[in-house]
Amino acid sequence: MNFLGYERPDGQVGLRNYVGVVSVMDNCNSVTRAVAAAVQGTVPVTTLFVRGQLGRDLEIAYDTLAGLARNPNLAGIVLIGLEPVTSEEVAQRIRPCGKPLEVVNIQLVGGTIEATARATRHAARMVREASRQRRTSQPLSKLTVGVECGGSDTTSGLASNPSIGVVADHIVEGGGKVVISETSEFFGAEHVFAERAVSEEVGRQFLDSVLGFEKEVMARGLDLRGANPSKDNIRGGLTTIEEKALGAMAKAGTSPLVGVLDYGRAPREPGLHFMATPAPAVESLTGLAAGGCQLILFSTGVGNPIGSMVATTVKVSGNRNTVANFSDNIDFDVSPVIESGEPLREAGDRLLGFALEVASGALTTSEVLNVRETAISRFEPSM
Amino acid sequence: MTRAIVLNPNDNVATLIDDAAAGAEAELTGEGSGTITILADIPYGHKCAVVALKSGTDILKYGQVIGRATADIAVGDHVHIHNVEALRARGDR
Structure with a gap:
C-alpha cells in the first residue's frame, strides 16, 4: 500500500507542498496573514504570546513553532519575526531539516509594510x-x-x-507512526491502555503523564465536569469523562504503545505513541502537527469543523444526523457501522483507502473551506 | 422498533441508536437481547438502564466503570448527568 508524496531534504515526506508563513510572536501575525493572503500556495501559521513567556513555556513555544515549520507538508518557510534574536531562536530549530528558509524581521526592515513586501517576494519565489x-x-x-x-x-x-483504530493498526503494520493525544481524555481508561505498553517503563511514563495531570487538576480544586465532557458532548449522550475516554481510546487501534511524548515532540521510532496535550482540539492538533504528523484522522460525533493549518485533517463521523446535517464539514461517513451493521474492519478499510487518497492530494473540507487554526499550549503565566 | 446497543455482557446500560419516546419498546442488540420498555423521552445516542440500579451503583459501559448512580434508576429510564456522576478529576470534593 502506497501513497504519493513530496520528498523533503531530511527524508520526510509531505502530503502537501505549501510554503509556510510562520510568525515568531503575536505582534507579527498581521504581516504573516497579509503575506499568506497575497501568495497562493502558502499557509499562515500564526501564534499568540511568545513575547513575555519564559522558562518551559517559552521552550515549548519555540519548539512548537519550529516543529510546525519542519513539518514535511511545508516545502519551505518564510519566518516573520519582530527582532533578530528571538527569530534566531526559532530559525536555528528549523534549519536542520534542510528546507528553504527566509527570515524577515519587522524592526530591521522598517515596519509592517516593508516587511510584508519583502516576505511576499520570498514567499512568491519559494512557491x-x-x-x-x-x-x-x-x-x-x-x-x-x-x-x-x-x-x-x-x-x-x-x-x-x-x-480510525483500524486505520491506525494498518499504519503501524506498514511501519508508520501513529500518535494519540489529549491527556485528560484518558481519565478512566488509562488502566486499560497502559496494559498495551511495550515495556514497564513506557507504561509507567504513560500513567505518570495521565495521573500526574489528574493530580494537578485535583490540587487546583477544579471539577473537570465543568469542561469535559463539554456541553455538546453531553447533548450527544456522553455522561462522564470516563465514558468519553473509553470511547476515545479506540482511535489508537490495538497495537502496543511504544512511546510517550511531550507536547509537540516528534516520535522517533515506528509504532503507536501517546503525546501529552490538552484536550481542546486546536491545541492538540497544533501539538500533533509540530510533532511531524502529516495527516490527522479526526473523529466527530455532534460535529467539530476544525482542522490543523499544517497537518491535513480528515473529519470522520458515525452519527447519521451529523453526516446529514453537518455535511459541509464531514469528509468521511462511517454511520453504516451503526445503521446497518457494517463490520468495523470494513469501515476502517474504506477509511484507509480514503486517507491514502487524501495523502496523495485529494482535498479535505477543512482545507477547501480554510477551517484551520493554530494554538500553542501554554502552561505558565507571562511576565 | 427503537434499537439500543449493549457493548459488553457486564454492562448495565445500553446506548439508543434511535430517538425513543416514553412508553416505546426498545430492542436490545449487540451483547444484549430481548426488549425493554423505555420510561422517558430519550434522544438518539443517549443511554438507558438495562437493569434496575440502586443509587451508588457503578455504571458499566464497555465493561468498565463510567461513573456512579446518584439516584435509583429503573430499567428503561434515561441514564445521564441528572442521575450519574463522574468519579475522576473531581478536585471539587
Missing part, C-alpha cells in the same frame, strides 16, 4: 520553486498519523473512533 517538485510513490512507513476526536458523542466510541 514557484516548490511547484516544480513532483509527487513520488511512498510507503506507509513514511506516514505519521495523528488520531484526534472533537465534538464527540456516543457514536464516536461506537463507530468513528474504532474505524
Whole structure:
C-alpha cells in the first residue's frame, strides 16, 4: 500500500507542498496573514504570546513553532519575526531539516509594510520553486498519523473512533507512526491502555503523564465536569469523562504503545505513541502537527469543523444526523457501522483507502473551506 | 422498533441508536437481547438502564466503570448527568 508524496531534504515526506508563513510572536501575525493572503500556495501559521513567556513555556513555544515549520507538508518557510534574536531562536530549530528558509524581521526592515513586501517576494519565489517538485510513490512507513476526536458523542466510541483504530493498526503494520493525544481524555481508561505498553517503563511514563495531570487538576480544586465532557458532548449522550475516554481510546487501534511524548515532540521510532496535550482540539492538533504528523484522522460525533493549518485533517463521523446535517464539514461517513451493521474492519478499510487518497492530494473540507487554526499550549503565566 | 446497543455482557446500560419516546419498546442488540420498555423521552445516542440500579451503583459501559448512580434508576429510564456522576478529576470534593 502506497501513497504519493513530496520528498523533503531530511527524508520526510509531505502530503502537501505549501510554503509556510510562520510568525515568531503575536505582534507579527498581521504581516504573516497579509503575506499568506497575497501568495497562493502558502499557509499562515500564526501564534499568540511568545513575547513575555519564559522558562518551559517559552521552550515549548519555540519548539512548537519550529516543529510546525519542519513539518514535511511545508516545502519551505518564510519566518516573520519582530527582532533578530528571538527569530534566531526559532530559525536555528528549523534549519536542520534542510528546507528553504527566509527570515524577515519587522524592526530591521522598517515596519509592517516593508516587511510584508519583502516576505511576499520570498514567499512568491519559494512557491514557484516548490511547484516544480513532483509527487513520488511512498510507503506507509513514511506516514505519521495523528488520531484526534472533537465534538464527540456516543457514536464516536461506537463507530468513528474504532474505524480510525483500524486505520491506525494498518499504519503501524506498514511501519508508520501513529500518535494519540489529549491527556485528560484518558481519565478512566488509562488502566486499560497502559496494559498495551511495550515495556514497564513506557507504561509507567504513560500513567505518570495521565495521573500526574489528574493530580494537578485535583490540587487546583477544579471539577473537570465543568469542561469535559463539554456541553455538546453531553447533548450527544456522553455522561462522564470516563465514558468519553473509553470511547476515545479506540482511535489508537490495538497495537502496543511504544512511546510517550511531550507536547509537540516528534516520535522517533515506528509504532503507536501517546503525546501529552490538552484536550481542546486546536491545541492538540497544533501539538500533533509540530510533532511531524502529516495527516490527522479526526473523529466527530455532534460535529467539530476544525482542522490543523499544517497537518491535513480528515473529519470522520458515525452519527447519521451529523453526516446529514453537518455535511459541509464531514469528509468521511462511517454511520453504516451503526445503521446497518457494517463490520468495523470494513469501515476502517474504506477509511484507509480514503486517507491514502487524501495523502496523495485529494482535498479535505477543512482545507477547501480554510477551517484551520493554530494554538500553542501554554502552561505558565507571562511576565 | 427503537434499537439500543449493549457493548459488553457486564454492562448495565445500553446506548439508543434511535430517538425513543416514553412508553416505546426498545430492542436490545449487540451483547444484549430481548426488549425493554423505555420510561422517558430519550434522544438518539443517549443511554438507558438495562437493569434496575440502586443509587451508588457503578455504571458499566464497555465493561468498565463510567461513573456512579446518584439516584435509583429503573430499567428503561434515561441514564445521564441528572442521575450519574463522574468519579475522576473531581478536585471539587
